[in-house]
Structure formats: C-alpha cells, structure tokens
Amino acid sequence: MEITTVTRGNGTVLSLAGRIDTVAAPMLEQAINRVMESGSRKILLDFSGVSYISSGGLRVLLASAKKLKNTGDRFGLCCLSADVLKVLKLAGFTSIFSIYPSEGEALAGW
Amino acid sequence: MVYPLIRKVDIVSSNSYLVQTPDAIVLIDPGGLPDQAAHLASIIRGIRGEKARPVIMMLTHAHVDHFLAACSDPLLADPGITLFAIQESGARSLESSDRQVTQAEMLGKEVTPMRIDLRLLEAARERAGAPVRRTFANGATVMVVQDPLESGLPHERIVVGDGPPLDIFHTPGHSPDSICIRIGGLLFIGDLLVAANPGLAGIAGWNRDALIRSITGIQELLSRGGITAVCPGHGRVLTPDDTARMLGAVQGEARLLTGVAELNRDRARETAAFAEDCMEQVNELFTVMAGRLYYVSHVMDELGETEIAAGLPEMIRGEVIDDLLDSFASFTREVHSGRHMPIALALKGGQVIGKLQRTFDQEGLAQIIDPTLVLRAERLLGDYTITFRGFSLPRDIAEHDLNALLRASLTDHTVRSSSDDDVLASADDHAAFGRLLLARIGTSPLLGDVEVTFGADSKTLTVPVDRERFLDLLTYLLEDLVGTGAKAITIHTGKDGDTTVVTISGAGCTGRPGGGIPRRFLSGLCERAGGTLDSCEAAGSRQFTIRFGTVL
Structure with a gap:
C-alpha cells in the first residue's frame, strides 16, 4: 500500500492506495502515529485508492480514533468505495468517527 | 538401505523412495518434478558407482505427480539402466498418454507415450503360482510369481537375484492401477490414505467400493505383523499402528461417499469459482464480525469496563483470519495469472475454510453480535465444504x-433483540445486565x-x-x-x-x-x-x- 502525507490547512491528509491487509495495516498505524508525533491532531484518511480493508485495518482505525478524542482533535475518513463503506457501516464504525464524501467537505469544517 | 525423499504435501509431486538390495536399486515413484528426478538420478549414479546394478522403477500408480519426472531424466528413461514396472492398467494409460486417468488434464500437464517394461499383476499371465523368469535390457533377471490372493488382495511376488522379494498388492480405488509394495518390513502404500479426501474422491478412475475393499486387505496385511514402517506417497513415514488407525478413518469416510460427483476439469473449475465467490463473501462477513467485536470492545472500554473490553477481541482470531484471507487472495491472483490450475484453488479454498472454521467462537459470538452474521458465516463455510467434497448443496x-x-x-x-424492558429488568443482576449490554451494543438492528x-x-x-x-x-x-x-x-x-x-x-x-x-x-x-x-x-x-x- 502507498501512503502519501500532505498538510492541508489545519489538518493532515493521508492518501491511501492499495489494500489495507495484514502487511499494510501496521504501515498505516505507523504513518498515523508519525503524524501525531509531529504535532498534528487533525487527521483525514483519503480512501480514494482503497479497495479492501481487513479486520487488522479496522483495528488501526479504532486505535487511532481513540488517540484523537481530545477537544479540538479531528479524525475522519473520506472518499470511501462502496465495499469499504459497507464494512465500516456494518461493523458499527460510522458512529465512532466522521465519514465525508470528499476531502474538501471534510476539511471545510475543520 | 532406504533413501526416502519426503516432500511437503502438495499436488505437484509425490514422495520418492530408493531401496538398495544386493542385486537391484528399486525406485518407487520418481515424482512429478524434473529437479526431483535429477536429484534421484544423482543418488542412483553414486550407488551404481559403488556397485553396478540394474534400476527397477515402480509406480504405485500412474498419476502425473508420481511419474512425470521419469520422462525428464536420461538415466530413468534409459532402458539399458532402468526397468519400468507398473500395474497393467496403468501401463495402458501411460502407453496411450491417457490425460484423464493420469490426471494430466486436471493438473494441466503434458504427457507423452511411455515405454513399459514389466506389467505387474497382469490378469492374463501364466498359471497362478508358477514362477516365470524374465530378463530385461538393463541386465535384470526377474522371477515373477503370481498368487491368486493374499490378504484378500491380488498379489504378485517379484524376486531379483538374491535380494528380498518385492510383494505387489493390487489396491484399486484411488486409481484402477494402484498398488502397495512390500519390501521386507517396509510397506509402500501410494495414495491410499488420501483417497477419500475432497479434491481426490471422484477423480477419473476413482472407485469407492474398490477402495473400501483395498483398505480391508491392507488392514489385514498390517494386522499380520512384520511391517515396521509404512511409506505413503505424500506425507511422513508412519508406524503400522498409526496407518491402521488412519486407514479405518479413510474407509469410514469412503463409506459416506455415495453419490459423490465425478471430479473432472469442469467441476474443478466450477468449484474453484465457487471458492472464490464464497471467500469474497466470507472475507466481508469475517471482517464485519471482527469489526463489530472491536467496536463493542471499544464502547465497553469507554464505559470503563476495561476487563470485559480486553477479553472480547479474543473471541475471533482476527490476525489469523486476516492471514488466511490474504493467503487465499494472493493464491487467487496466481491462479488468474495462470501459475496454478483451478483444482489448486479449489483445494486451497478447502484448506482455508477448514482453518477458518476453527478461528472463531461461534456460540459466544452469536450472543454478542448479530447472530445472523455468525449463522451466515457458518452456512457459507459449510456450503463450500459440501461442494468441495463433491456433493450437491441441499435445497x-x-x-x-x-x-x-x-x-x-x-x-x-428493525427491532432490537432485547427490549428496553428486558434491560430494565436485568438492572439488579450484574451478570445478566452485562450480557444484555454487550448484545445491545453488538447487535444494532440493520434497518x-x-x-x-x-x-x-x-x-x-x-x-x-x-x-x-x-x-x-x-x-x-x-x-x-x-x-x-x-x-x-x-x-x-x-x-x-x-x-x-x-x-x-x-x-x-x-x-x-x-x-x-x-x-x-x-x-x-x-x-x-x-x-x-x-x-x-x-x-x-x-x-x-x-x-x-x-x-x-
């Protein structure tokens, strides 16, 4: 999986491309942790290039949401494919963090 | 002296065994890979360097994973060195390059007509019990004695010089030409132990009733004693006791296989496609189930129930499941790129689903997350297993x-599994309240x-x-x-x-x-x-x- 990190306004956008499988899930966790260590507390994951997420990937999302729950923190996902949105929705994750149709709509509120 | 070449179990190549006797080098099943044949040939050259002897290559049966390597090495193909022996119906399959019976069609291999020197257990041979002496181009002089039956099985004894006799038993079932070979305390049983396995039951030449009879005969042979080790075509060398136990299970399995569909290339392709479809759905169901559990764990953690929260993810072994699903996905890509045949994907599906069935606590999960998720996962895994075994899905x-x-x-x-009244009623019972709370968080109604x-x-x-x-x-x-x-x-x-x-x-x-x-x-x-x-x-x-x- 490829992860591209870009700062946009108040937040940091991680654009993901590929499958979030057993190999990619720890990579994603490390990338998110690095962004948090650099001081950014508003993180948006752009799922445009993601076709699949494993349970390991779900665990990383949950762990990240847990770390970003202080006042002023933001953690969101955007541009989800039908497959990935379905898994998140059925697993109940959509009530834990925000899901946006596009990057612009997400960052507009941050 | 015996040289066993035991391989990791797969459908590409069998184990091989080399047995040295004073007057011959016996090679049982050269396998399906050129590297394997080259390795065996180099050992044979070394042994012949010490004492020149003819090589007798015997096949336990004519399936490509047991013999294809024989075509690729000059030493094994040289009639001046190697005498090639196989049961007579197997000889016919090899001489005519029968793609069905040799499984070349199923495994996508090419076979060319092969020269057979000695047909074992020929039905039309001379009078039973009368020894027949035969001399071959590689210098081997072989005495063949055919008995009517031994342990209830057609039997033939082959003696080369002063060496120990080679006792050949006809054990059809896995294939029409399957034989078991006894040399002293060793019994070579080919694929008898896997003959009832899904992916093998029903292949061209498979015969359930013959298999059941063959197993009875070999069990009787084992019960007479004198056999110290059993050498299968795939997997490790076994003790006679373990073999007898395993054969009992195979026979029991075979008895249930009435109405199993023929496993040909078309069915292998259909089963592989079904494996892919099932796995796609299984993938989603398991990810959602694991996700639900993580979600419940997360909420319980937020509520300060850290102990309960920590125990929940253990009900489903997410990492093991992810690894299994990843391995199936990458194998599927290899099949699509033409690296493996569809039958290999069908077998992989069988393996992965068998392991998945052991990765989650079905009963416990159904009490916390939506039971229809768990039930559908169970049903899906069961449906694939039924199809893989060659049966029609019940309707x-x-x-x-x-x-x-x-x-x-x-x-x-639309309706919650537990009502608000249920929750209120459980308020005084800590354990009952905990159970209801978990289920309430885990089973949000779909609609x-x-x-x-x-x-x-x-x-x-x-x-x-x-x-x-x-x-x-x-x-x-x-x-x-x-x-x-x-x-x-x-x-x-x-x-x-x-x-x-x-x-x-x-x-x-x-x-x-x-x-x-x-x-x-x-x-x-x-x-x-x-x-x-x-x-x-x-x-x-x-x-x-x-x-x-x-x-x-």
Missing part, C-alpha cells in the same frame, strides 16, 4: 408466502436508521422457495443497501405474467459506485433459493430484482 424448496417472509424479515432487522417501505400487489404471494436461502439472500441485499448508505429502502412484490417479482431498491446511497455487489455469489444464492437475480445501480441508488418463475 429445501417448498411453497411459502413471500409477503409473509419479507414482513417477518423486515421486522427482525434501525433506514426508512423502509413495503408494498404488495396482492395480500399473499405463494411461490416455491428455499426459505432459509431466500432469507439469507434478503439479508445480504439489505446489508448491501444499508452498507452503501441508503437512507430509504423500498420493497415491492407483484406478478408479471406467470413470474413473481420482488424489487428491493435503495435511495440515497453514498458509496462511490462500482464494486460492492458480489454479483456471481448472490446470483448463485438466489438460484439455490429458487429464483433469479438482477441488479442495477445509478448515481445514489441501487436496485435488486428477484424473479420466481413457474418452472424451477
């Missing part, structure tokens, strides 16, 4: 009122936040349908709509001439279009339920149409 088609089924299903998906409209042209609509499969299908379709963000779902039933039509549409879907609907899996499920399925999607909406005709 329980009976007359049902579709409107009643739909209404009941919609209610199930809880969706506006559902149900309309029917007539009060009742009776059609022949497999109730369980129809309800499963309905849940998959509703999940698809809810999962892709549908805000409103409309279901309508009616007639179009003789056809009964159910449409299920979702509006306000937000997921990016494309993907999302594993069409082949759902179409197959719909057919097993008794209908046909069509789907279409447009910006923000998706629609499924199920049709039940008059002819099933």
Whole structure:
C-alpha cells in the first residue's frame, strides 16, 4: 500500500492506495502515529485508492480514533468505495468517527 | 538401505523412495518434478558407482505427480539402466498418454507415450503360482510369481537375484492401477490414505467400493505383523499402528461417499469459482464480525469496563483470519495469472475454510453480535465444504408466502433483540445486565436508521422457495443497501405474467459506485433459493430484482 502525507490547512491528509491487509495495516498505524508525533491532531484518511480493508485495518482505525478524542482533535475518513463503506457501516464504525464524501467537505469544517 | 525423499504435501509431486538390495536399486515413484528426478538420478549414479546394478522403477500408480519426472531424466528413461514396472492398467494409460486417468488434464500437464517394461499383476499371465523368469535390457533377471490372493488382495511376488522379494498388492480405488509394495518390513502404500479426501474422491478412475475393499486387505496385511514402517506417497513415514488407525478413518469416510460427483476439469473449475465467490463473501462477513467485536470492545472500554473490553477481541482470531484471507487472495491472483490450475484453488479454498472454521467462537459470538452474521458465516463455510467434497448443496424448496417472509424479515432487522424492558429488568443482576449490554451494543438492528417501505400487489404471494436461502439472500441485499448508505429502502412484490417479482431498491446511497455487489455469489444464492437475480445501480441508488418463475 502507498501512503502519501500532505498538510492541508489545519489538518493532515493521508492518501491511501492499495489494500489495507495484514502487511499494510501496521504501515498505516505507523504513518498515523508519525503524524501525531509531529504535532498534528487533525487527521483525514483519503480512501480514494482503497479497495479492501481487513479486520487488522479496522483495528488501526479504532486505535487511532481513540488517540484523537481530545477537544479540538479531528479524525475522519473520506472518499470511501462502496465495499469499504459497507464494512465500516456494518461493523458499527460510522458512529465512532466522521465519514465525508470528499476531502474538501471534510476539511471545510475543520 | 532406504533413501526416502519426503516432500511437503502438495499436488505437484509425490514422495520418492530408493531401496538398495544386493542385486537391484528399486525406485518407487520418481515424482512429478524434473529437479526431483535429477536429484534421484544423482543418488542412483553414486550407488551404481559403488556397485553396478540394474534400476527397477515402480509406480504405485500412474498419476502425473508420481511419474512425470521419469520422462525428464536420461538415466530413468534409459532402458539399458532402468526397468519400468507398473500395474497393467496403468501401463495402458501411460502407453496411450491417457490425460484423464493420469490426471494430466486436471493438473494441466503434458504427457507423452511411455515405454513399459514389466506389467505387474497382469490378469492374463501364466498359471497362478508358477514362477516365470524374465530378463530385461538393463541386465535384470526377474522371477515373477503370481498368487491368486493374499490378504484378500491380488498379489504378485517379484524376486531379483538374491535380494528380498518385492510383494505387489493390487489396491484399486484411488486409481484402477494402484498398488502397495512390500519390501521386507517396509510397506509402500501410494495414495491410499488420501483417497477419500475432497479434491481426490471422484477423480477419473476413482472407485469407492474398490477402495473400501483395498483398505480391508491392507488392514489385514498390517494386522499380520512384520511391517515396521509404512511409506505413503505424500506425507511422513508412519508406524503400522498409526496407518491402521488412519486407514479405518479413510474407509469410514469412503463409506459416506455415495453419490459423490465425478471430479473432472469442469467441476474443478466450477468449484474453484465457487471458492472464490464464497471467500469474497466470507472475507466481508469475517471482517464485519471482527469489526463489530472491536467496536463493542471499544464502547465497553469507554464505559470503563476495561476487563470485559480486553477479553472480547479474543473471541475471533482476527490476525489469523486476516492471514488466511490474504493467503487465499494472493493464491487467487496466481491462479488468474495462470501459475496454478483451478483444482489448486479449489483445494486451497478447502484448506482455508477448514482453518477458518476453527478461528472463531461461534456460540459466544452469536450472543454478542448479530447472530445472523455468525449463522451466515457458518452456512457459507459449510456450503463450500459440501461442494468441495463433491456433493450437491441441499435445497429445501417448498411453497411459502413471500409477503409473509419479507414482513417477518423486515421486522427482525428493525427491532432490537432485547427490549428496553428486558434491560430494565436485568438492572439488579450484574451478570445478566452485562450480557444484555454487550448484545445491545453488538447487535444494532440493520434497518434501525433506514426508512423502509413495503408494498404488495396482492395480500399473499405463494411461490416455491428455499426459505432459509431466500432469507439469507434478503439479508445480504439489505446489508448491501444499508452498507452503501441508503437512507430509504423500498420493497415491492407483484406478478408479471406467470413470474413473481420482488424489487428491493435503495435511495440515497453514498458509496462511490462500482464494486460492492458480489454479483456471481448472490446470483448463485438466489438460484439455490429458487429464483433469479438482477441488479442495477445509478448515481445514489441501487436496485435488486428477484424473479420466481413457474418452472424451477
């Protein structure tokens, strides 16, 4: 999986491309942790290039949401494919963090 | 002296065994890979360097994974060095390059006609009991004595010079030409132990009744004693006791295999496709189940119930499941790129599903997360196992009122499994409250936040349908709509001439279009339920149409 990190306004956008499988899930966790260590507390994951997420990937999302729950923190996902949105929705994750149709709509509120 | 070449079990190549006797070098099953043949040939050259002796190459049966290597090495193909012996029907298969019986067709291998020097257990040989002396181009002088029966099995004894006799037993079942070979305390049994396995039962030349008889004969032979080690065609060398026990299980398994479908290339391809479809759906179900559990754990943690929260993820071994699903996905890509044959994917599906069935606590999970998720996962794994074993999936088609089924299903998906009164009533019982709380967090009703409209042209609509499969299908379709963000779902039933039509549409879907609907899996499920399925999607909406005709 490829992860591209870009700062946009108040937040940091991680654009993901590929499958979030057993190999990619720890990579994603490390990338998110690095962004948090650099001081950014508003993180948006752009799922445009993601076709699949494993349970390991779900665990990383949950762990990240847990770390970003202080006042002023933001953690969101955007541009989800039908497959990935379905898994998140059925697993109940959509009530834990925000899901946006596009990057612009997400960052507009941050 | 024996040189065993034991390989990791696969469908590409068998084990090989080299046995040195004073007057011969016996090679049993050269295997299916050129490297393996080259390795064996180099050992044989070394042994012959110490004392020149003829090589006798015997096949336990003529399947490509046991013999194909013999064609690739000059030493093994040289009639001046190697005498090639196989049971007579196997000889016919090799001489005529029979692609079905040798499994070359199934495994995508090329076979060319082969020279056979010695046909074992020939039906039309000279009078039983009378020794026949034969001399071959490699200098071997062989004495062959055919007995009518030994341990209830057709038997032939071969003696080369002063060496120990080679006792050959005809043990058909896995293939018509299967033999077991006894040399002193060693018994070489070819593929007898795997003959009832899914992916092998039903292959061309397979015979259930012959297999059962052959196992009885070998068990009797083992019970007489004198055998110290049993050498199978695949897997490790075994003790006689372990072998007898395993053969008992294989025989029991074989007895259940009445009506198993023939496993040919077409069925292998269909089974592989079904494995792919099932696994796609299994992937989603297991990810959702694991996700649900993580979600419940997260909420319990937020509520300060850290101990309960920590124990929940252990109910499903997410990492093991992810690894299994990843390995199947990468193997599928290899099959699509032409690296493996479809039968290999069918077998891989069998392995992965067998392991998946051991990775989750089904009963415990069903008490916390939506039990229909767990039930569907179980049913899916079971359906693949049935198909993989060569049986047709059971269908329980009976007359049902579709409107009643739909209404009941919609209610199930809208109402919580526990009422508010249940929760209040449990407030004084800490354990009961904990259980209800977990279930309440874990089983949010699928249609809880969706506006559902149900309309029917007539009060009742009776059609022949497999109730369980129809309800499963309905849940998959509703999940698809809810999962892709549908805000409103409309279901309508009616007639179009003789056809009964159910449409299920979702509006306000937000997921990016494309993907999302594993069409082949759902179409197959719909057919097993008794209908046909069509789907279409447009910006923000998706629609499924199920049709039940008059002819099933």
